[in-house]
Amino acid sequence: MEITGEGPVLVNGPVDVTGPDGEVVRSERSVTALCTCRRSRRFPFCDTSHRDRERRAHRGGGSR
Numbered sequence: 001m002e003i004t005g006e007g008p009v010l011v012n013g014p015v016d017v018t019g020p021d022g023e024v025v026r027s028e029r030s031v032t033a034l035c036t037c038r039r040s041r042r043f044p045f046c047d048t049s050h051r052d053r054e055r056r057a058h059r060g061g062g063s064r
């Protein structure tokens with residue numbers, strides 16, 4: 001498992017992920033990126049939406 005800076009947590013191997021509602025979803029990928037920012041439209045999986053926040057922060061934009 002790898003924790004990235006502002007982005008996802010990377011988990012090696014196929015994983016079962018239990019969401020906050022108790023739903024279990026399975027990823028068969030060799031590396032699964034789990035969203036930690038809660039902005040992903042594919043939550044609990046990262047869809048790179050966290051990059052929008054990083055870009056705004058670098059431009060001095062809004063707080064989200």
Ligand code: FES
Binds near residue numbers: 009038045048049
């Ligand atoms: S960590 Fe990538 S979309 Fe949330």
